[in-house]
Amino acid sequence: MSASGPSGDHLLRWRDRARRRGVTPTVWLVVPGALFMVVFFVYPVCYGVGLSFQGTQGWSSAYRDFFADRLVNNHGSRRSILITLELALAASVVNVVLAVPIAYRMRGRVRAKRALIAVVLVPMTLGTVFVASAMKEFLGPSGWLNRALLGIGAIEQPLPLVGNVTGVLLSLVFTGLPFAFLLMVGYTSGIDPGLDKAAAVCGARPAQRFWLVTFPLLLPGMTITFCLSFVLAFGVFPSATLVGNDAGPTRVLSKVAYTEYSYGHYPTASAAAVVMAVVQLAVLGLVLSARGLLHRGPTTGGKG
Amino acid sequence: MTDVAATSTGQAAPPPVGAARRPPGYTLTGAVTWGGLWVFVGGLLLAVASVLLASLTTQLADGWLPRGYTTRWYTQSWTTFGLGRLLVTTVEVGVAVVAVTLAVALPTAYVLARLTFPGRRLLLLLFLVPQVVPVMTYAVPLATLVYRLRLNDTLAGIVLVNLVPAIPFAVLVLLPFVEQVDPRIEQAARVCGATNRRVFVHILGPLLVPGLLAAGVLTLVRVVGQFELTFLVSGPDSQTLVVALYGAAVQAGELASQEINAMATVYMATTLTLLLVALRVVDPTAVAARDGRSSR
Incomplete structure (x- = not known):
């Protein structure tokens, strides 16, 4: 490995300087992974962004077509932004709101905890098609739920739970809740139970203990869970197609992008995909910056 | 006041082990949480069961349960x-x-x-x-x-x-x-x-x-x-x-x-x-x- 001669001397000095900055030969281990990501992630994304500016009429025509609702099988591509946002935001809010109390109760000793966790995680394995089938069979007009509600006389007409936004939202919650729960279990069990006990010793009621002690500590975890649930719910289109009605009320952005792609309209497909990314990153940025405003300081007290 | 204390001690006295194992109090939020969890688990099991049943039916029925069962759909889709x-x-x-x-x-x-x-x-x-x-x-x-x-x-x-x-x-x-x-x-x-x-x-x-x-x-x-x-x-x-x-x-x-x-x-x-x-x-x-x- 040692080099000699004037050029080798130069090389040695250069290597020395690099080593002092922390570039040791071991750093080269990162090259395969980084190279792969550059070639197969960064390049495609840049290529897609470039493609979205190569519409048939001028650089912005793909975007103009998108926002003027001039795409294939058009059911309102502009409106699909709102639909996707609504669905993803509602699903992630519901997921976090449901996951927090369940995870909070799980942190202590609970009978059959492992079995309960396993059952709650089952929807992760079902797959969108199974969930869609389950929604249709169970919540459909002649499904068990509507039958039971009709039977006890709670409703007169079957509830329209499938083929609309409600159905898609339910299936998103169904598949997303386990994931949110799993994340929140991690955060709740990371909170020192001593803090809660200390507050109790000081005379705080359970509600006070939750809202003044535990909740602020959970907030960062809730933000992350919200963001990841949002990412999961935002990009998915099988459930919107199978449970909802993608010719209108539940036409999500990824479906718009896919339809354009399948017709070979690459500029407009890329434009739709770029709009998706911009909207999603904007929401994540807003949530994360709001988190910075809301809560500063240590998130775990005296946890070693 | 004394009445309440007497009954509570009277209840708590016989099984100290059980009282220690039980959480200190049943709260409304706790009931809602566990209720919600059981609704989720119940809905999950029913939904899975409905798909399983639907994959085994001979024909689409209009009642609670299918009229006949068969496994031929599995072999057919296979x-x-x-x-x-x-x-x-x-x-x-x-x-x-x-x-x-x-x-x-x-x-x-x-x-x-x-x-x-x-x-x-x-x-x-x-x-x-x-x-x-x-x-x-x-x-x-x-x-x-x-x-x-x-x-x-x-x-x-x-x-x-x-x-x-x-x-x-x-x-x-x-x-x-x-x-x-x-x-x-x-x-x-x-x-x-x-x-x-x-x-x-x-x-x-x-x-x-x-x-x-x-x-x-x-x-x-x-x-x-x-x-x-x-x-x-x-x-x-x-x-x-x-x-x-x-x-x-x-x-x-x-x-x-x-x-x-x-x-x-x-x-x-x-x-x-x-x-x-x-x-x-x-x-x-x-x-x-x-x-x-x-x-x-």
């Missing part, structure tokens, strides 16, 4: 879809992706966890961004790229596109595991004259087995369920189970719904097996929380 080949493809893709992912992600995670060098934050960003960008955003141009490389409708193409989200994900999963390994162990090995390769194979590898298992299992579960990417590059000769299932479900008119339900059940059985194996191998709460002390 032959019409070539479920056996689909399963084989899915397993092949999953194993290949996991193997390549771990081989690439481990060195990367090691460098990112251990070394500080210029551009480290940029590299971290490179592995973080794929987690927050919608899959479609890179799936569409990536699929175009795969077509241009003439890899569409091949196993290699599917493995390639699935590696794109898998590698950064595995790197992020592995990072904390590498950070937990004491650097002095490696230093000791290096002092004793171990090369990079030997450090990886004989020191880090064994110490990182839990991390590698967690990353591998999570990657496998994600690859098996990965829809959008595989969907865009797969053709009739190279479908995974999810993609075939979606294709069948979309053209619902042409197939009996029992057949789709049977296929969905096979898919569920596959992933459920995976999950059970995963739960045996990695404790999800332990992975997420990384602390076993507070629960004990």
Whole structure:
């Protein structure tokens, strides 16, 4: 490995300087992974962004077509932004709101905890098609739920739970809740139970203990869970197609992008995909910056 | 006042063991939480049961339960879809992706966890961004790229596109595991004259087995369920189970719904097996929380 001669001397000095900055030969281990990501992630994304500016009429025509609702099988591509946002935001809010109390109760000793966790995680394995089938069979007009509600006389007409936004939202919650729960279990069990006990010793009621002690500590975890649930719910289109009605009320952005792609309209497909990314990153940025405003300081007290 | 105290002590006195085990009080929020949890679990079980029943019915009934039961939908969908080949493809893709992912992600995670060098934050960003960008955003141009490389409708193409989200994900999963390994162990090995390769194979590898298992299992579960990417590059000769299932479900008119339900059940059985194996191998709460002390 040692080099000699004037050029080798130069090389040695250069290597020395690099080593002092922390570039040791071991750093080269990162090259395969980084190279792969550059070639197969960064390049495609840049290529897609470039493609979205190569519409048939001028650089912005793909975007103009998108926002003027001039795409294939058009059911309102502009409106699909709102639909996707609504669905993803509602699903992630519901997921976090449901996951927090369940995870909070799980942190202590609970009978059959492992079995309960396993059952709650089952929807992760079902797959969108199974969930869609389950929604249709169970919540459909002649499904068990509507039958039971009709039977006890709670409703007169079957509830329209499938083929609309409600159905898609339910299936998103169904598949997303386990994931949110799993994340929140991690955060709740990371909170020192001593803090809660200390507050109790000081005379705080359970509600006070939750809202003044535990909740602020959970907030960062809730933000992350919200963001990841949002990412999961935002990009998915099988459930919107199978449970909802993608010719209108539940036409999500990824479906718009896919339809354009399948017709070979690459500029407009890329434009739709770029709009998706911009909207999603904007929401994540807003949530994360709001988190910075809301809560500063240590998130775990005296946890070693 | 005394009355209440008397009754409460009277109730509490006989079974002190039971009173100690019971949580201090049943609160409204607790009742709502547990109620909600049981509603979720109940709905889940009923929904699964309804699909299972629907996959076994002879004909669509108008009552609570189907009129007759048969397993012919399973055999029928097995032959019409070539479920056996689909399963084989899915397993092949999953194993290949996991193997390549771990081989690439481990060195990367090691460098990112251990070394500080210029551009480290940029590299971290490179592995973080794929987690927050919608899959479609890179799936569409990536699929175009795969077509241009003439890899569409091949196993290699599917493995390639699935590696794109898998590698950064595995790197992020592995990072904390590498950070937990004491650097002095490696230093000791290096002092004793171990090369990079030997450090990886004989020191880090064994110490990182839990991390590698967690990353591998999570990657496998994600690859098996990965829809959008595989969907865009797969053709009739190279479908995974999810993609075939979606294709069948979309053209619902042409197939009996029992057949789709049977296929969905096979898919569920596959992933459920995976999950059970995963739960045996990695404790999800332990992975997420990384602390076993507070629960004990």
